[in-house]
Amino acid sequence: MxxxxxxxxxxxxxxxxxxxxxxxxxxxxxxxxxxxxxxxxxxxxxxxxxxxxxxxxxxxxxxxxxxxxxxxxxxxxxxxxxxxxxxxxxxxxxxxxxxxxxxxxxxxxxxxxxxxxxxxxxxxxxxxxxxxxxxxxxxxxxxxxxxxxxxxxxxxxxxxxxxxxxxxxxxxxxxxxxxxxxxxxxxxxxxxxxxxxxxxxxxxxxxxxxQLLRSVSVGELASRLNAEVLCRRDRLDLMVESLKIGAMNVNSALKYFSEGQNMAVVTGGDRTEIQLAALETSTQCLILTGHVPPSPLIITRAEEVEVPVLSVDLDTLTTVEAIEDALGHVxxxxxxxxxxxxxxxxxxxxxxxxxxxxxxxxxxxxx
CATH class of the missing domain: 3.40.50.300 (P-loop containing nucleotide triphosphate hydrolases)
Known part of the structure; x- marks a missing residue:
C-alpha cells in the first residue's frame, strides 16, 4: 500500500x-x-x-x-x-x-x-x-x-x-x-x-x-592492498587513472611508461632501473612486489618527484587484479x-x- x-x-x-x-x-x-x-x-x-x-x-x-x-x-x-x-x-x-x-x-x-x-x-x-x-x-x-x-x-x-x-x-x-x-x-x-x-x-x-571519475586514490590502493608506504605518505591523495606492469627490459621501459597517464606502476622490488624509468614519467605511485626492499636511490628519487612508493606482500598477478578491480569501481x-x-x-x-x-x-x- x-x-x-x-x-x-x-x-x-x-x-x-x-x-x-x-x-x-x-x-x-x-x-x-x-x-x-x-x-x-x-x-x-x-x-x-x-x-x-x-x-x-x-x-x-x-x-x-x-x-x-x-x-x-x-x-x-x-x-x-x-x-x-x-x-x-x-x-x-x-x-x-x-x-x-x-x-x-x-x-x-x-x-x-x-x-x-x-x-x-x-x-x-x-x-x-x-x-x-x-x-x-x-x-x-x-x-x-x-x-x-x-x-x-x-x-x-x-x-x-x-x-x-x-x-x-x-x-x-x-x-x-x-x-x-x-x-x-x-x-x-x-x-x-x-x-x-x-x-x-x-x-x-x-x-x-x-578518467578522473574512474580513478582511485593512492591511499585507497594502499588500503586495498594492505601495503606498506615507504615514502611520501603526504601524497596519498594522488589519483591513479591507469595501470602499467614493469616486466619488460629496460630499453623498452621508458617508451612504455611514457604512453601512460597518471599511472600506478607494479614491478618487482629488485627492478631498480625499471623503477627509475617509471619515476621519470606520469607515475602516481610505485607498487613493489617480491618482498625485496628497493634501493635507497629509488626512495631518494621518489621523494624528489613526490611519488609514493608502496610495498606489498602479494604476488604481481593478485596485485594487478586488485588494482584493476578498484579502477572504475570505487x-x-x-x-x-x-x-x-x-x-x-x-x-x-x-x-x-x-x-x-x-x-x-x-x-x-x-x-
Missing part, C-alpha cells in the same frame, strides 16, 4: 540497469543542483551496499558521505533497512528472515522531511528483489518517480532502455546516460536521444566518459571528484527539465 495521505514529499528513486553506472555521483551532482534552486531535499539508501564502521546506526557509508557533503541534518538522512551481504542473503534463502520489508520501507520514510526525498536503489533494477526492495517494488510501494542511470557504451543500450520503459510505465521520469565514450557521443546525441524521447523517455543528461569520496561532478552536472544535466517533470516549485530559478 502506498504511503499515507499526510506524506507531502515527492519521491525520486534513482536506479540503474547495471552495476557501477554512477548512481551515487549523479545523485550528488543532482542534489547540489536542487539545493542551489532552494529545494529542501532528503536522501536515503534503503538497500545498503557499503557497510559503515558503525553499522549499528543503520546508515550506509555512501549516505553518510553524501549527507556530509550536502550538509544534510539527521532528519534528512534515510535509514538503511538492510545491507546486501552474503550472510543477509543466506538468511533470506534459508527462511530465517521472513520480514516483509515493503511496509518497513514506508515506515522508515515517515519521519523524513523535505520537499524531495531522493532514494538510491541497488546495483540493478532487480537488486533487492528477494527483500521486496527492487526498483519496481520500491517505486510502487512509495509512489516514486524513477530516474534511471545507464552506463551508455553503445547504441545497443537503447533497446534495454525501451524495455525498462515498458516495465515501469509512467513511473519512469527519464534517464541519465553516463560514461559515454568520445567516439559515441555524436551518435548518442543524434540517434539515441531523439529515439528515446519520441518514446516517452526524456534524456536529462549525457555524461562523457571521465565510491565517490575524494574532494576532487566531488568538485568535478558538480561542474559536469551543471554543464550536462537538464535540472530545470527534471524539476518540471517532478512537479516541483523552486525558490530560485537560476543558480
Amino acid at each position: 502506498p504511503l499515507s495521505a499526510k506524506q507531502t514529499s515527492k519521491y525520486l528513486l534513482v536506479g540503474s540497469t547495471k552495476a557501477y553506472s554512477g548512481k551515487s555521483s549523479i545523485v550528488l551532482g543532482m542534489a547540489q543542483q536542487f539545493q542551489l534552486r532552494g529545494l529542501d531535499i532528503a536522501y536515503g539508501k534503503p538497500l545498503g551496499t557499503c557497510v559503515s564502521a558503525s553499522q549499528a546506526d543503520g546508515i550506509d557509508e555512501d549516505v553518510r558521505f553524501l549527507g556530509k557533503t550536502l550538509n544534510l541534518p539527521p532528519n534528512r538522512l534515510g535509514q538503511t533497512l538492510l545491507f546486501l551481504e552474503p550472510e543477509t542473503l543466506e538468511k533470506r534463502l534459508q527462511g530465517f528472515d521472513r520480514t516483509d520489508y515493503k511496509p518497513l520501507l514506508a515506515e522508515s520514510l515517515q519521519n523524513l522531511g523535505g520537499e524531495l526525498i531522493i532514494l538510491e536503489a541497488g546495483a540493478t533494477l532487480e537488486s533487492g528483489r528477494l527483500f521486496e526492495l527492487s526498483v519496481p517494488q520500491m517505486a510502487q510501494q512509495i509512489d516514486a518517480s524513477v530516474l534511471l542511470v545507464d552506463r551508455f557504451h553503445s547504441l545497443t543500450e537503447v533497446g534495454e532502455l525501451v524495455g525498462v520503459k515498458q516495465r515501469l510505465g509512467d513511473r519512469l521520469l527519464g534517464v541519465v546516460l553516463t560514461d559515454i565514450p568520445p567516439e559515441s557521443m555524436s551518435a548518442t546525441e543524434t540517434l539515441a536521444r531523439p529515439f528515446l524521447e519520441e518514446r516517452g523517455i526524456p534524456v536529462f543528461g549525457m555524461m562523457p566518459r571521465s 565510491r565517490l569520496q575524494e574532494p576532487i571528484k566531488v568538485e568535478y561532478m558538480r561542474k559536469l552536472m551543471s554543464q550536462h544535466f537538464q535540472i530545470e527539465g527534471a524539476i518540471a517533470a517532478l512537479g516541483l516549485e523552486t525558490a530560485v530559478t537560476t543558480p
